Amino acid sequence: MNETVLAMTLAAAVAAGTPLALAAIGELITERAGILNLGVEGMMLLGAVTTFLVSLATGSPWIGMAAGALAGAGLSAAHAFLTITLRANQIVSGLALVIFGTGLSTFLGRPVEGMPLPRESRLPRMNIQLLQDLPLLGRVLFQQDVVVYGTWVIAALTAFYLFRTRPGLSLRAVGESPATADVMGLRVNTIRYVHTLVGGLLGGGAGAYLMLARVPAWSQAATTNGIGFIAIALVVFASWRPWRALLGALIFGLALRANFALQAAGVTFIPAEFLAMTPYLLTILVLIALSFSDLRRRAGAPEALGVPYAREER
């Protein structure tokens, strides 16, 4: 593999990992509040189709992206109401979001299925001066679009927020022990609502980015392709830490792109379907490996993840 192919593959992996990173960081924030939202795939799909329709109508990818993120937040609001206020089962509610989001996005996208977005409503590339001329790294990291850089900023901000600010501390307290947080005077339900919505914004944004930068046209089956589910696994993989989620997303981005790279390199004896399975199988292997020994103790799952909080029943 010569250097150009390597650079192209790595650059593509960085881009492919970006929606995954966005969705995973969003899910991470939600889970830190103790809310498990399995509906990422649904939020991404709805975000993607909304982005497509709005970008097409307005001609602006940015308005489209904002609309897509809001659509994701809208779905997560339903999850928040059901699981926080009504204390419904978080697993079932999350899956309901997947089913509802898939159905609704396909329904809304049917008239435009397979239609490509015009060039002006796609994301422009943004090369970083000076850095883009670095050998290899310049090509891989600094000739991307603005959302890629934005995702790094979001990862940094999330890490700072979680571990270096007071609201971040409150958030972690709510995820670890809502009863204690409540006694401390924190508004458990409000904090959970806010962070579930933020998770939805990022999930919808991830779908929007897929639509604007990654896939050529709207198609329900091909747009997200299970990325939302990998994002959920990635949170465990990253043991609920933003930087690790970003790194994990890049590794998965590479696995997602390895397919094309291997084909380009003339490796054809492994069927494409089996290569496409690797990110899923890899995740399962890592999860099982993480469960061995005391690694898991330090893995850092929020203690109250998935448990509804009812003040009068604690």
Next chain:
Amino acid sequence: MLGLERRSDVPAWIYVAVPVIAVLLALAVGAVFLVFTGHDPLTVYRVMIQASFASTFGFADTLVSATPLILTGLAALVSFRVKLWNIGAEGQLYIGAVCASGIALLIGESLPGWANILMMLAAGAFGGMLFILIPAIARAWLRTNEIITTLLLNSVALLFINWLIFGSRSFWRDPAAGQFPQGLRIPDEAYFPRWGATRVHLGLVIALLAVVAIWFVLNRTRFGFRMKILGDSESAARYAGVPVRLMVVAVLLLSGALAGLAGAADVGGFSRRLDPNSLAIGMGYAGIIVAALSRLNPGSVILVAIMLGGVRNAGTALQSLPERVPMEIAVMLEGAILLFALGSEVLVRYRIHWPWSKGPALDASPEEAEAT
């Protein structure tokens, strides 16, 4: 905010009200989107009801759609009962179908039809169990989160059946198929018998027998009793001498077997070959809806599955409308019904204090309570 107070007794009307409210609200949401996209919701819903419930053949097709949902609903039910979350019925169903069609093709005409059908059912159940084995063992011994492992395996299974039919010259693929690859037909003898001129097939009988069997296991056997203890409290189960790890594996295998049976039923009774397009329509995920709406009650699974089967079946009928309403409205309605059912479920467990009603809500903070 709403205040919730735990109910000590549940009035009977609520059990009827919950599903009715859920369906009505879901239809209302569907109507909003239909109007938004320029369709007349009343016409759409009338066509849907006519297509699925108003004629003998329509209702027969509803039953055909309901058949796999009963089985995947039971699959979700048994695992949810012990607070294990098998989200992988979808993938287990595919692998069940792979094994069932494989055995039917392998046996060919060397055995009488009934023997072939029995082997298919066994193979289907085996395939489902095989596909959940690793998540089950990892959950039992290492406490690896089964939600994520089973969820991810669904994608693996889908890629696998696509490879068998579209990506390779496998044993399952019809060698005579030209441009459009498809599965090889199973021998005629292995077709599930059908009821009269309808498409209702043996799979429905098997699904109903499975309901009875699961009810019996849950309520009349030691295994079911242990499931109940385990579902209530794992530590209690451990102190009571229940072999928790083996129970976890056994329950998940049972769940996988039921999902695999649904795959066998699709092969034998419906598509008669391994057909990814016929399998990958979310029957496994729908099973989770069925289980949740049935409130984990085997008998109710039948009714809920028929209702959802009707919605799914009606989706196809919409294609025949002149304005061509996208059939995905059915999937959307399914999701909406589940969301609203979850929401109205709160009525069963709690009494609601509305923000505008008199008296302080129970979970209001002291200051708020004083203020009211």
